[in-house]
Amino acid sequence: MGAVITVVGLGSGDPDRLTLGSLKLLQEAQERYVRTKDHPVVAWLEETGVSFTSFDEVYEAKDDFPSVYEEIVERLIAAAKTAPEGKEVLYAVPGHPMVAEATVKRLQERCPVEGIELKITGGESFLDAAFISLGFDPIEGFQLLDASELSGGRLDPRRHTLIGQVYDEFTASDVKLGLMDIYPDDYPVVVGHALGVTGAEQVIRIPLYELDRIQGYGNLSLVYVPASHDEQLRIRSFERLHEIVTILRSPEGCPWDREQTHQSIRKNLIEETYEVLETIDDDDPDHMREELGDLLLQIMLHSQMEEETGMFTAYDVIQELNEKLLYRHPHVFGNLSAEDAEAALKNWDAMKAEEKRRKGIEPEKLSALSGVPRDLPALMKAYKLQKKAAKVGFDWDSIDGVWAKIEEELAEFKEAVTGGHKAEDQTLELGDVLFSIVNAARYIGADPEEALSMTIAKFVRRFTYVEDKLREAGKTPSDSNLAEMDKLWDEAKSLE
Known part of the structure; x- marks a missing residue:
């Protein structure tokens, strides 16, 4: 028999709810460890002669929870490897071992690699006590979240929400701030202390803003946020935006929105883009927020039109963007490095070229001028085309060549105008002057459009x-x- 670690759940906190099987394992084990002694069942067991080695001092020695959990796992693995033949190492954890127990998750990853057999025995979870004490049925829609990872993006107001690992007032404050991204300050929430533990259970109903003003937080504390079908609570979510646009384009929606096509609202996309640019130039955050929303609406409408044909959805757009960002930033999400913006841009260009190869496109065979959008404003398009040409060496050695070209083109333009040349020729010569001016802008590092x-x-x-x-x-x-x-x-x- 090789090394074995047996994990036992201590239940929600009431000794009367400890299963007979778990009690036998705890009593018969010769080498017992417990993640923390701050649990009612541990105190009761020790009174009956069942003693433990706890990892409470690890919490004091480490700066963060991940480091605590890693240290506990390391010690358990070392104990299992040095245990006498035929003897198991027992590890007791609060609640159920498979519910919000990070050390067990790490043991599941490590034990197979270390050649250690891992046995897990369940126990009453704090969820069992919560369903009873708080009086809701999880089948109605339920989510369990960790206080340390709470964010507005993970919250769904339509679901009953339990937030565990609310150890103290500081954690409660973080939870409050996270919830306020979605819920109003006075939204009713519930704090549960020692749920299911006779004589110790507390159920405190308060408005959200008081969440960090009450006492008694500890290892057996949680926060409950009741479900709500008030659509106003979802007004900040992308899902709600998608629903609204879908409704607007539906037969029961807005006649104007329903009649639009890609071509009919093409100009709107351009106009909204320029309105965003205006707010940037004016350094006007309030109007910028509004105009960015108008621009986002155009993107949503175009995506919805394609969703109706079955080609793609707004979520496909987001997926492709996320994949592109992850892939083109190997210095952030991969193994490469970038010391400055120039190095980051090189990584971006390299990954962009690799994407083309994966699509069967050979970047080496493309024109050096490819990739510039056809419908860009002319001044911006000239600037981008010149930058691409300069990358492959089609450029003057110094700005002196640019000055000479400007003078040459200006003289030709003047001759076309004063010489009474055709209007078309005059226009072409004017374009040459503007194009040469763009070169000067590029040489001094200025964007001519700006x-x-x-x-x-x-x-x-x-x-x-x-x-x-x-x-x-x-x-x-x-x-x-x-x-x-x-x-x-x-x-x-x-x-x-």
Whole structure:
């Protein structure tokens, strides 16, 4: 017989609920360990002569729970390997070994690797006592969460929610803040202490904001959040957004939304994008939040149209994005490293190229200019095309070549205009001038689209000043002369 570790559940805390089989195992074992002695059944057993070696001092020595659990597992494995032939190591844990017991989960992973047989004997879980004391049926919808991993994204208000591992007021405070991402401050919650333990059980019903203001938290404490079908509680969830858009596009939904196609709302996607950009330029977080929502709606509508044809859903879009982010950031989610933004970008480009190969595309055979969206604004498109060409060496050695090209193109443009060339030729020459200016922007590390946007904003600001001053004088630009407006323009310029 090889090394054996037997795990026994001590139940929810009431000695009367300890099973006969578990009691026999506890009494007959020669080498007993317990994760913590802070449990009513342990005290009762020791009074009957069943003693334990506890791991309570490990909690004091380590800085976090994962380190505690790893140390306990290491010690149990070492004890099992050095135990006399034919003798098992017994490890007792509160509640049921398979419910919210991290050390048992780690033993399940480690024991097969270490050649140790692992036996698990159940016990009454704290869930059994919670269902009775709190009076709800888990079949209605139920979720069990760990206080240390609580976040708004894991909460579903439609389900009864039990939150375990609420050891103290600090943990309760974290739980409160996590719940407030979804629930209102005065939402009714329940704190349960020592549920199922005769004479020690406490069920305290309070508004959410008082969760960290009550006493008595310990190893036998939990928080219960009753289920609710108030849709307002789901207003922050992506699932609710998906439902709303689905309803809008349904036969019973909005006639306008139902009639739209990809083409009919194509321009909306562009307009909403530019409205987001405007809030960024204005450094206006409140409007940015609103406009980002409008942009997200466009994405949801396009996704919903495809869901209706069976091609893909919004969740497929999210899946593909998540997979792309994970794959293209090997320096974050993999084994590569990136010391700076340039190195991170190289990793991104390398993984992007690898993705193409997996799709049967050979990046080496593609044009150096591929990958630039056809419908980008012309100034932005010129900038991206020039950057791609420069990457493969099609570029001037210095900015001197750029200046010469600007002068050349400007002279040709001037000749086309003053020489009375065809309008089409004049337009083409103007395009050449603009394209050469983009090269200058690239050389100084400026985005020409942003540069022009800044100049436009400056022009609007100064011209508005001119209009305001003329209005104060009872005039408009139409009934004033250029000299007068130029003077006000210079005033606006001096104020910047």
